[in-house]
Amino acid sequence: MEEPVRCKKCGRVLKSPASIARGMGSTCAGTTFGAGKNFRIRTSRSSGKSYSATGSNGIQNTACYGDLSTNPVGKRQRFRGGKDERRKLFEQRMPFQCGVLARTHIPLIYVPLGEGGWKENHSGRIIPHEKLQAYLKRFSLI
Numbered sequence: 001m002e003e004p005v006r007c008k009k010c011g012r013v014l015k016s017p018a019s020i021a022r023g024m025g026s027t028c029a030g031t032t033f034g035a036g037k038n039f040r041i042r043t044s045r046s047s048g049k050s051y052s053a054t055g056s057n058g059i060q061n062t063a064c065y066g067d068l069s070t071n072p073v074g075k076r077q078r079f080r081g082g083k084d085e086r087r088k089l090f091e092q093r094m095p096f097q098c099g100v101l102a103r104t105h106i107p108l109i110y111v112p113l114g115e116g117g118w119k120e121n122h123s124g125r126i127i128p129h130e131k132l133q134a135y136l137k138r139f140s141l142i
Contacts, residue, residue: 087142090133098141 004013009028089096093112109121117126136142
């Protein structure tokens with residue numbers, strides 16, 4: 001049988017998942033639920049015990065060993081990747097998606113034509129290559 005998790009400050013048994021994750025009760029932590037304030041702690045489904053992030057020597061362990069490509073990609077990097085991909089497809093004259101129409105949520109795709117123009121998929125409008133390039137550059141899409 002496991003030993004109950006106790007508050008670090010006063011030693012009372014902790015029952016709430018938020019208190020267990022925090023390592024102390026709401027009273028000792030100084031948090032109260034009231035006046036429209038929300039308090040949220042992410043908890044993992046483990047043994048229910050709270051551990052500190054530092055080792056026995058007080059130096060925090062680093063989590064970056066090996067390949068860094070497994071780390072999640074941020075918004076800015078994801079945007080730059082999409083921008084680079086659109087630029088490559090535009091230069092290679094391949095169909096590419098430029099966004100989504102606001103009301104209908106239809107993807108806005110430009111398809112190349114043989115004579116140097118581009119065709120919009122939703123309206124069928126034909127746009128000259130130079131005009132589309134100026135538009136995409138003005139709004140930082142390529």
